[in-house]
Amino acid sequence: MCVNKVHPQTLKSHHVEFSHNALHKACRKIEIDQGWSNQSGLMEVLTDVNGKEHIVKSDYRNDRNDRNDRNDRNDRNKGINQKALDTEKYSGVVSFERYIKETVGPKFKDFLESKNKSWEDAHVFLNDFNVKIIERSGGISFQDLPLYKNDFTDAQREVEKDRASKIFAGGKSAGDFSKKSRLEKKLGNYVEMTTKRKLPHFFYDENKEKGVAQIKRENDNPVQKKSPCELKLRAIFNDEVKQSKIAFSEKKASKKIQITDVKKAEELDLKTELKILSVRFR
Structure with a gap:
């Protein structure tokens, strides 16, 4: 949300005290009016015994999970000087x-x-x-x-x-x-x-x-010398792969011939049928 705080006539900037609290309170009010679920923040919604909803200040800043997150960040940054942390934050390096x-x-x-x-x-x-x-x-x-x-x-x-x-x-x-x-x-x-x-x-x-x-x-990935047994098994495997490729190619060629023969027979039957129809309706 973008708001212009400068008055169009006086050109003075309007300073809002505790604006974060006001924004969070407005969010809770919108959630209530729209029937939305309530989110966590500086303000929270509490319901009294009569079912009436009230917007009150929360303990969000002191939430235990929030403290744990800060502790994790502190541990991760322990030993790193503030100048380096600022450089990381503002330059992205x-x-x-x-x-x-x-x-x-x-x-x-x-x-x-x-x-x-x-x-x-x-x-x-x-x-x-x-x-x-x-x-x-x-x-x-x-x-x-x-x-x-x-x-x-x-x-x-x-x-x-x-x-x-x-x-x-x-x-x-x-x-x-x-x-x-x-x-x-x-x-x-x-x-x-x-x-x-x-x-x-x-x-x-x-x-x-x-x-x-x-x-x-x-030399990070040196070539290891293969044993005679490994070389023999590799040769058998490569030969089987080669034979499989040959068999597949032959099967593929045979299938192609079969498909071609079927198409030729269908075309011949169609021509014959058309010839008979042309004689019948002449």
Whole structure:
């Protein structure tokens, strides 16, 4: 519903106190007048002992289901800073913090639960998500890594490097388990990555669902060598399929001939009948 609140003569805007309450009350009144079922809202309809309906203020804002929804949203956004949440809300993109929390975090947590892991192991693991973990502001942070295409010029490489260097997420974005103190308790004192980077499987893309995109590599689906028994069964199957196709083609051709013969016989009978009729009525 669109309403012009500006007076056509005085050009003053009409301010309606508690307009939401007024609108919800109007909705309940329309529902009663039209005989419709009543919906939930800031106002609700109560019926007294005499059967008379009354519109009263409801406890809608404090509804238990509404509180549960808010709690679910709070849990989902826990660890993500307000600036990132605002960016998601107003631009529609997925924040890097969301990528760390929902994609990298759960996998990283499972990785840390295994024994005898080092910082180097952690760096190699995170590289598969095109992320590195660094010391920053007295704690640790996750940082996006640049992705270079084969045909990139030096200038394009610098631009991509500059882009990635500005994208960070605090350690708590992945969860409480990824705070510096807890990681060092598990992995020892922080050590920078020393091994050479490899092509990752996943990387951050703000326009993808959950902010994750995947890189398909040639060795992701290696061709498995088939056993002699499997090869023999495959040959028998292929031969049976081939024979079935031949039999079907022959049956189809035979059926076509039969249909053609029937049509020819029908046409001959029709011509004969027409000839007899033409002689009779001549």
